[in-house]
Amino acid sequence: MALIAVSEKFTAELNDVALQDERSVESVVDEAISTYLTYRLVEPPLSPDQIAHLQQGMAEAKRGDLVTEQEVEAFFDDWEKEAASK
Numbered sequence: 445m446a447l448i449a450v451s452e453k454f455t456a457e458l459n460d461v462a463l464q465d466e467r468s469v470e471s472v473v474d475e476a477i478s479t480y481l482t483y484r485l486v487e488p489p490l491s492p493d494q495i496a497h498l499q500q501g502m503a504e505a506k507r508g509d510l511v512t513e514q515e516v517e518a519f520f521d522d523w524e525k526e527a528a529s530k
Contacts, residue, residue: 450473
């Protein structure tokens with residue numbers, strides 16, 4: 445077992461989560477570390493194309509260039525029809 449020093453800025457939050465979940469702080473820290481390591485070691489990094497696509501979408505949202513409710517409904521209608529035909 446390794447000892448880990450937790451920054452004071454996280455101590456209160458860790459204690460709150462542990463109390464809310466009726467768990468030990470050690471259990472919460474173990475889960476946090478496991479989640480972080482899974483993210484870092486298992487999840488592939490975004491490709492340059494994915495990053496560009498996300499940046500384009502965020503820029504469109506900032507400009508207010510969003511799809512309408514009707515466009516969303518039409519997309520899912522088409523998607524359901526395509527899925528049903530397979």
